[in-house]
Amino acid sequence: MKDLSGWGRYPRLSGPLDAALSADAAARATAQLPGLIARGLGRSYGDAAVGRDSTLDLTGLNRMQSFDPETGILAAEAGVSLADIIATFLPRGYFPCAVPGTRFVTVGGMIASDVHGKNQHVDGTFGDHVAWLMLALPDERVTRCSRDENPELFAATVGGMGLTGTILSAGIRLKRVETGWIRQITHPARNLTEAVALLRQSGTATYTVAWIDVLARGDALGRSLVLEGEHATAEQVRWGDLRFPPARNGRLGIPTDMPGWMLNATTARLFNEVYYRLGARKADRAILVPWDAYFFPLDGVAHWNRIYGRRGFVQHQCVIPEPKAEAVISEILDRISGRGAGSFLAVLKRLAAGSGLMSFPMEGLTLALDMPVSADLMPLLREIDALVVEAGGRIYLAKDATQSPETFLAGYPQLDRFRQLRDEIGVSSRIASKLSDRLGI
Amino acid sequence: MNDIVEQSPAKTVLVVGGTSDIGRAVAAAYAGMGWTIRLAARDADAAERNAADIRTRSGEDHVTVHHLDILETETFAPFLDQLGDLPDTVVCVVGLLGDQERAQEDPDHAAQVIRTNFEGPALLLEALAQRFAERGHGLIVGVSSVAGDRGRASNYVYGAGKAGLTAYLSGLRNRLSDTDVRVVTVKPGFVRTSMTAGMDLIGPLTAAPEAVASRIASLQTGSADVVYVLRAWRLIMFIIRAIPEAVFKKLKL
Structure with missing residues (x-):
């Protein structure tokens, strides 16, 4: 049992923590572990990153995969941290298009929470700069989602609190900056x-x-x-x-x-x-x-x-x-x-x-x-x-x-559609966090 | 005439064990110094994942991946021949902790642990040493372990393999001492890796893979022979080696 409390340390939560060190291992765990949610650096404040029954630590998925200097799109595994991205790419003149208030968060976590920064009113959220993502589902499928491929699943995964499956990797856009x-x-x-x-x-x-x-x-x-x-x-x-x-x-x-x-x-x-x-x-x-x-x-x-x-x-x-x-x-x-x-x-x-x-x-x-x-x-x-x-x-x-x-329920009118979609892709009973349990998602 | 202004070609390091956490960190450290990296591993796909990571971070195409199974000793010579240019440095981080209790009951497992930690690395580094000696220079870094400094009940199969490697490297160093081929034995102590995940490690005696890697990269200059990554380990192992066997055999360490 590990202390899995969020950053606010309220409520105090603990549970078993499994770790996946590769995308294959993460996909297998998604198919095998019941009541599962993926966890990055644990910086959500409450109970979002604690599984109902099992929690999957993805910080081992910390490899960058490719970078295109023309488009600014970085392909990276879900456990790569924002701190790592900035330390690597700021000296090369690139900065993420949206950043939250801490850099100790992961790519997967930023997508799942669809984090926003001080420029959201101009540039949108982190999710607006995600070109594609790879999502593992409990039936062992790994699907690529973007605005063109599986667009509805993409829209549900961006801001979906990890409840549509395990995000394995993503292509995220960086912008050019002249200085730090x-x-x-x-x-x-x-x-x-x-x-x-x-x-x-x-x-x-x-x-x-x-x-x-x-x-x-x-x-x-x-x-x-x-x-x-x-x-x-x-x-x-x-x-x-x-x-x-x-x-x-x-x-x-x-x-x-x-x-x-x-x-x-x-x-x-x-x-x-x-x-x-x-x-x-x-x-x-x-x-x-x-x-x-x-x-x-x-x-x-x-x-x-x-x-x-x-x-x-x-x-x-x-x-x-x-x-x-x-x-x-x-x-x-x-x-x-x-x-x-x-x-x-x-x-x-x-x-x-x-x-x-x-x-x-x-x-x-x-x-x-x-x-x-x-x-x-x-x-x-x-x-x-x-x-x-x-x-x-x-x-x-x-x-x-x-x-x-x-x-x-009052605040998220799309909840019905979200639940329905979770049913359609077969995650309803498989992918669940303490948060989804508490809110009846 | 332009030799002086022309940039000398990048030096090359062969990292054997390119999928391990230490191997990955060593490759990244050498990439940071502008070297060309040859990553050798049994699982070439997993090594490619690390190679892509290093390329993406540097923005340069200076990493290649090569299949090598450390237990297939007969492949070592053809493997080195197909590499093309002989590397300037080899860093061998291959190792297998195994399961001590299983090794006591299952000779196949014990043999696998001993061969992975000793036979394979020793014979590969021997083959490289011959080639380095013929060329006239080279740096051989073998990652051994403090576990090889004295056999203990809790991990003596692994420890014996590492002890063998330590002795082999010592002999190789002795044999090549009047050449420009240098042999360094590195004993990392506890390292926070996937191999030790879940183990209760003592914080101040535990190094990050990146710390081990930067120590190894720093060996390109200097004259160290046997390196404990964290200095405290040199003293600890000095004391442990000094304990009389009559006392040591009763201890639970």
Whole structure:
């Protein structure tokens, strides 16, 4: 039995873990092991990467297969990590078209969660840049899926949380970049209305995101730092700096669980205050930030999830469709700040519609919150979920550990088609995770 | 006249055991130094998977794959002949841990373990040594094991095979000491690989395959003869070898 808890370490889960070291072995395991789900680096927050009965570790599928410099398409096995891809291809002038907030994720995991980055409103999700994928099914078939071959299975697999079969490999598109630097401009927003206006204005910037102070109240409710970023050109890099800086080896780390009392309303408020003020000092002028600090700030702190103590934490990410997005998010923030529920950084972002059958993004605003697990948390999350459902929004499955089947069903209207498809390809009783069990997928 | 400005052709390394984790890492390390790689393995398809990985990462076509079964000793000479150019360096990482208890009961399994760890590598490296000596230079790196430093109840069939290889390499080194053919014995200690997956390894005494590989690649310069990848192992094995047999035979290590 292995500890298979997600990154949030809530709920605590363990189970047997089998490893596949080749695509053939992974396909065989998919045919043989019951109640199976594939697992990469275990960075989904809740119970998505834990099988109902068996879990298949695919980090051994870590070979790159080919790269075409003309199209930018990298063929890679499902267990190749984003960190590996960037370390290998950034020095050659290529960068993935979409990256999530950590680089310690795998190709298979990024497809299964159809992850998005700060450029989703412009460039789409990770799945939008997948040219093809190879999928192993429980009947020992391995099928190639793309927008032309088995298009429906492709659309169901992108964002399908691994529930359509085991992703063995994929062709993913990388884009050309001149440097490994991001030119970032910080715009302070004194409240939510200003923040949302800035996010809407910056429609032309490649990367936009707002760090939001969820504990600010009253007139300052939703005060934020709106960050815009663009890949810096070679001329913009300062003389003496490496054009493609390597990843910093994080010397910081959280050696052990921090005591639960360290994160409370007061310390969180203090942290947010300091963060906002430091950011506001850099207001409105462009600074150059290395790629890793810009895209993956928390990767520099090993085991940062221990900050939330032994009981773990929940990351709650919802999307609220327009036109009510701002009003509903204002209401959510009001409930959270009213409770003084400790949350370090929260993130607000604009999204465009996603393309997978079960993809998270929809046209609207997404709010992501980290909250330590406590007795008060679950009632608060139920309140927030009710607001999300009422507004026609949904919860991101890669982060989810707590939503009810009803909330899920309301948010994902394509669920019936997804279930039907799972029946048609014969995976319904074979491929299952703790998440699919909990939500009745 | 243009000899000085013309780039010398890339050097070539033959990696025997190209599907193992250490073999893959060794190939990648030499590729990083701009060498041409010849990957030899029993399962050529699996070796091709590693070759494609290395080519994709570097963007260069400098890896070839060759079928070689370390137990088919009669194929060694034709194998080396069909390689074309004799490699500058050979790194042999072939090994089979096997199952000690099974080896005690099943002589075929024991023979397979001993032949894979000793007979095959020794005879292949002997054949290469002859060719290197005729040419006048070359580097032979044999990956042996600390398990060969003293036989223990828990893995003496494997250990004996590695002890044989260690002795063979020592003799080869002695014989070739006045030539430009260098022979190095590498003892990695614990390594985090698929061979040791699920075993309870002691963190500070366990190396990553990449660390073993970069140590091996670093042997291109210097004059080391016997290398423990993690230095602590040299001391540990010195102590283990120094324990009198009357005491050692009672220990459970």
